[in-house]
Amino acid sequence: MEKFKETLRKGALAAWVDGLGFAVAFSAVLFALYMVFMVVPNERVMGPVQRIFYFHVGAAVACYCSFGVVLLGGIYYLATRSAIAHLVGRAAGEVGFIFCSITLVSGMIWGHSAWNTWFRWEPRLVTFLLLWVIFLGFNLLNEFGDEERLGVQSAVLGILGAITVPLVVYSIQFLPQSAQLHPQVVGNRGLKDASFEAALAAGTFAMVALQFFLVWLRVRIGLLEKER
């Protein structure tokens, strides 16, 4: 384990993963930008604003992925007490918070032009608002918790937060609502043009790749911080 940590810190493997991660994330984002702004045609009803959709959905998927990493990191930490698992959970919490914010903000910009309102009490918006506060609580604990016990405490809260996510997603659907505003694009009608699908896949892959690369970087920064 110590040797692995050492490798992570300055070894050749770490530098190699740095380079590979950067190359994959950077080219994926570039490719997604190219697809979204150069290839995909304007959507008929909403026009150019609809292009937010590709990053919006990608960020939402990355946000769920982060919860997965927080959960796995927490369970792995409780099983092995490895400092790296704690750092991974913590990093995924911070990165997930950013991607959750991206989802919310891009959704609000989109909503403002599509529905003429920044926020509606509508299931998916509320769901992501709640996921956002769960991440917020998790990050606050990591920031202000008792340093000596932080590993266990953050793992416990991470696991609780991650098992609350399905409950939130499920329960919000049944709230009474005047109208279901959020488009159920993929579920209902499907995407009409083949290039829409390709752009969606490219956007989602870019966001998820970026997320894992950021988690990796945050873990490395965490390791360096510990040494100080």
Place this chain on the structure above:
Amino acid sequence: MRRLATLLRKDLRIELRNREGLTLILGHALLLSLIASFAVGSAFLNPLSTSRVFPGLVWMIFLFAATLCIGRSYDHELVSSAMDGIRLCGVPAELIYLSKVLGNFCLIFFSHVITLIVLGVLLNVPVGMGFLQLLLVSVPVIFAYAALATLLAAVAATSRLKGMLLPLILLPLVFPILISGIELFQGILESGALPLDAVWIPLLLVADVVYFVAGINLFPILLKD
């Protein structure tokens, strides 16, 4: 079972002797009820609208008062390291958790009943009609809350921020049970009967099981650390 009863009796006896928790939670619940009725009263809502905002207000008051009260539920143990004493007697950590959950449940359920009556009187909402049903659906809501809060209070108790951290990490997680409680209360106040066909009761039972199982498995790990 006997050890559980002894632990629970110990917690409740401490509570009955110094009445700290009871005073704290009832005081806050009553003051918040008063504030809530001023907030609603100045809007001159008609009776129907008042009874529609009533469930949300009741559960909001419950959350604030109960979170304050549960935040201090480990204070005695931490000050005199009584937790170590109990564990040295060979009591499994699961039993300690169970007794804490039940003790907290009794306290916050009692205060919830009082809040329900006081706020009902202040806002002129006829809670008497479906009072038993209201209490019945409160049980799974408050149990899930107690299971979650007792576990997280142990997390927050040792942080630098002490009691201030608990609401920040607890409240984001209670939304599903809070929503269920509000929706069930609204159903009961509208029809006077239990809305059995709604999704909320199964959801609450699932939340009860999930949080309790998580708590009883995670609490020993927290305690040993």
